[in-house]
Amino acid sequence: MSASLPPLIHVVDDDESLRTALLRLLGAAGFEARGYATTGNFLLWPPPDRPGCVLLDVRMPGPSGLDLQAALQRQNNPLPVVFLTGYADVAASVRAMKAGAVDFLTKPVEREALFEAIQRALAHDAAQRMARAEAERLRAAFATLTPREREVFNRIVLGQINKQIADALGIAERTVKIQRAQLMTKLGAGSAAELGRLAERLRHLPD
Amino acid sequence: MPTASPNARSSLVWLLVACCFLLAPPALAGEARHVLVLYSNNRLLPANLEFEAGLRETLVNSAESSAEFLDYPRFDGESYIRALTLFLNEKYAQPPPDVLVAAGEESLDFLLRHRAELFPRIPMVHAAVARSFLSSLPPLPADVVGVPIQYDFPGTIALALRWHPQARRLVVVTGTSAQDRAWEAELRGEVARFQDRVTAEFLAGLPTDVVLKRLSELGGDAVVFTPGYFEDGAGHQFVPREAARLIAAVSTAPVYGPFDTFIGTGIVGGSMPNFAAMGRKAGEIANALLDGVAPTALRLPEIMLPIVNVDWRQVRRWDIDHNAIPGDAIVWFKTLTLLEEHPTETAVSTAVFLMQTGLIAGLLLERRRRRRVEQAMQQQRFELAHASRLAVAGELTGVIAHEINQPLGAILSNADAADLLLASGADRRNELRAILADIRRDDLRASEIIHRLRALLAKQSVERQPFDLNSAVGEVEPVLRAEARRRGIALEVRTAATAAILVGDRIQIQQVLLNLVLNALDAVADLPEERRVVAVSTERDADCLILVVRDHGHGIAPEHLPKLFDSFFSTKHRGMGLGLSIARTLVEAHGGRLRAEPNPGGGAVFRVEWPMSNGTSTLGPA
Known part of the structure; x- marks a missing residue:
């Protein structure tokens, strides 16, 4: 699984000097980092599916950092974004944070602040990745259920007992019991309560 | 220099003379008539000269006059008198004079004795003869007439005491000749009248040097009176007037004398018979x-009444109260002010002069005021331009911060990286060297930006120097580009191939460009991306240097065109309405013209044109 790979930090800034300095700093701090002169370059070289974050300048020739953030969201790219700006104008920072940016830093940025923001972004990324992996697993498990088992599952989650389910489906209560055991095995759940939590998580799975 | 009053008198005399002349019987007019004047003393005695002048100015023109002099008291004695009589007899036998004038007591005495043999039956006028002398003579013959005089010794002394109230000593100076002794005797009698007021001291018959020494030691409580003298205690001969001059020159107290001939020698004055008046009186009688x-x-x-004569310079020297001087006094050596002498002319010319002065002063003031206003206007324009640049700077704050923080960020990150590399302990010398080189470069970059901004924003006085319009545009280009980028607007800059030299203040021209470009950026801000373009270009044609800022915005509404360059006219929500007004002012100060016109492809074109001569615009800021 990709989770085992070390994180990669993407630095998008049109100022070559600053970009180089950031890459140097990140490298010296033990991060793996890659630089892009424009938002377009970043999009043209889609990053491999590995943990990381994007250090993004707000103002750049062509599409801005904010434009890139919006594009990443449209593409369901989960990479967290840390903004770096030469001039923190309020409108831009509000827009960035609303759109889910991890932080909005002002140049020149203190090493500690930068690393702290990156760590947070990476932690956020890691958590997101774990949640996605879990959801994938759940979705895969759910996919193995037969239509009848899904029907039973839905009714268990609604809190119906076996007899109610059997009556509603017009099948024997014993059949319901068997199917219940089967779906619990398939989903790896030990109790009805655990099934309920699973159902809750399935409902909120990212698409 | 006599004052108005002798002048007026002489004018009067002239008038009388003229009347006499007119009234004279025509039969007598053609006859040459002869007046012989015989003076007691010598020819050059001042009294004689004044008398002669008075006489001559009064005598009718048809009369000739001759003058003879007894030269008394220098010459005296039987043989002299005999020789003189013979001489006069020979000289004036044919034709005899028609009228005789005896000027002085000795002359009268001589003529009374010798008239019978010299000038029988010729009428005689006596003059300058003291009444006291006449009374010592037997009654005069009927054809000897004249107005006697009185040397006013007591009047002069009284005058001196009146004008010097603080005086307690009266010093009288006399000589040793017979006349001198006579005067001394007279004076010793007169001073008794003043003994309650002053102590009288006589310096009589002393050698002149002794007299002068004594006079030079007088204090403020003394006044000096002298009739002068003919001979001093050392036997030296003098003319009284010269003696008086010597006395007045050294005396530390004011000196008074009884003869008007002393006036001008340094005496203050006195109550004096006037020899000129005597001459005139003798002339009148002779005419008759x-x-x-x-x-x-x-x-x-x-x-002949004595009259107060006074030397104005001495009045001032001795600080004599002007009010104590009688109104009919003859005041000598008073420098008349122009106003006193020619009141009307002086007043008129003074008025004209004052008006001219006023006019000139007014014109100068006007000129100064205009220059000050011009300076103030220049200063105001300069202040306004600066204020507007600051406003522009405010607008550009974001871009400025971005431009400066960019290198600063790079520097900080590079330094942090170097720090970490050093902490790692590994030998990363090459990397560190590269980092240091980058830090240096970024530092220079930051300071270059600050320098450029400062040049643009600093409040410096207006310069007037030739500069290349292209390079001036090039200098603000980074700022404009950064701002355009911030706003997501494409900025195209195209400069003329050849140098475009303009004379004036490059900062002001850069400000014009800034204002025009910021204006254009505002104009295209809310347009779709393909229309968000602003183009700047410099061009040169045969006789013009042109700066063009073009946009593809909404253009200028026709109703706004007339007011476009007015101050405080703005169509923007947050506009002050000064940008274009200032831009036009600055352009015109450089002899150029700023026009707005519609862009054929939509939007507006702002065109600045500077006329050129010989490749260089010769016009600069006012």
Whole structure:
């Protein structure tokens, strides 16, 4: 699984000097980092599916950092974004944070602040990745259920007992019991309560 | 220099003379008539000269006059008198004079003795003869007439005491000749009248040097009176007037004398018979006698009244109260102010002069005021331009911060990286060297930006130097580009191939460009991306240097065109309405023209044109 790979930090800034300095700093701090002169370059070289974050300048020739953030969201790219700006104008920072940016830093940025923001972004990324992996697993498990088992599952989650389910489906209560055991095995759940939590998580799975 | 009053008198005399002349019987007019004047003393005695002048100015023109001098008291004695008589007899036998004038007591005495043999039956006028002397003589013959005088010794002394109230000593100076002794005797009698007021001291018959020494030691409580003297204690001969001059020159107290001839020697003045007046009076009598009036028919005054004569310079020297000077006094050496002498002319010319002065002053003031206003206007324009640049700077704050923080960020990150590399302990010398080089470069970059901004924003006085419009545009280009980028607007800059030299203040021209470009950026801000383009270009044609800022915005509404360059006209929500107004002012100060016109492809074109001559615009800021 990709989770085992070390994180990669993407630095998008049109100022070559600053970009180089950031890459140097990140490298010296033990991060793996890659630089892009424009938002377009970043999009043209889609990053491999590995943990990381994007250090993004707000103002750049062509599409801005904010434009890139919006594009990443449209593409369901989960990479967290840390903004770096030469001039923190309020409108831009509000827009960035609303759109889910991890932080909005002002140049020149203190090493500690930068690393702290990156760590947070990476932690956020890691958590997101774990949640996605879990959801994938759940979705895969759910996919193995037969239509009848899904029907039973839905009714268990609604809190119906076996007899109610059997009556509603017009099948024997014993059949319901068997199917219940089967779906619990398939989903790896030990109790009805655990099934309920699973159902809750399935409902909120990212698409 | 006599004052107005002698002048007026002489004018009066001239008038009388003229009347006499007109009234004279025509029969007598053609006859040459002869007046012989015999003076007691010598020819050059000042009293004689004044008398002569008075006489001559009064005598009718048809009369000739001759003058003879007894030269008394220098010459005296039987043989001299005999020789003189012979001489006069020979000289004036044919034709005999028509009228005789005896000037002085000795002359009168001489003529009374010798008239019978020299000038029988010729009427005679006496003058400058003291009444006291006449009274010592037997009664005069009927054809000897004249107005006696009185040397006013007591009047002069009284005058001195009146003008110097603090005086307690009266110093009298006299000589040793017979006349001197006579004066001394007279004075010793007169001073008794003043003994309650002052102590009288006589310096009589002393050698002149002794007299002068004594006079030079007088204090403020003394006044000096002297009739002068003919001979001093050392036997030296003098003319009284010269003696008086010596006395007045050294005396530390004011000196007074009884003869008007002393005036000008340094004496203050005195109550004096006036020799000129005596001469005139003698002339009048002679005229009458020449006209055939019988001597006995003449109505003559009892006496020639003495009159106060005063030397104005001495009045000031001794600080004499001006009010104490009688109104009819003859004031000598008073420098008349122009106003006193020519009141009307002076007043008129003074008024004209003052008006001219006023006019000139007014014109100068006007000129100064205009220059000040011009300076103030220049200063105001400069202040306004600066304020507007600051406003622009405010607008550009974001871009400025971005431009500076960019290198600063790079520097900080590079430094942090170097720090970490050093902490790692590994030998990363090459990397560190590269980092240091980058830090240096970024530092220079930051300071270059600050320098450029400062040049743009600094409040510096207006310069007037040739500069290349292209490079001026090039200098602000980074700022404009950064701002355009911030706003997501494409900025195209195209400069003329050849240098475009303009004379004036490059900062002001850069400000024009800034204002025009910021204006254009505002104009295209809310347009779709393909229309968000602003183009700047410099061009040169045959006789013009042109700066163009073009946009593809909404253009200028026709109703806004007339007011476009007015101050405080703005169509923007947050606009002050000064940008274009200032831009036009600055352009015109450089002899150029700023026009707005519609862009054929939509939007607006702002065009600045500077006329050129010989490749260089010769016009600069006012």
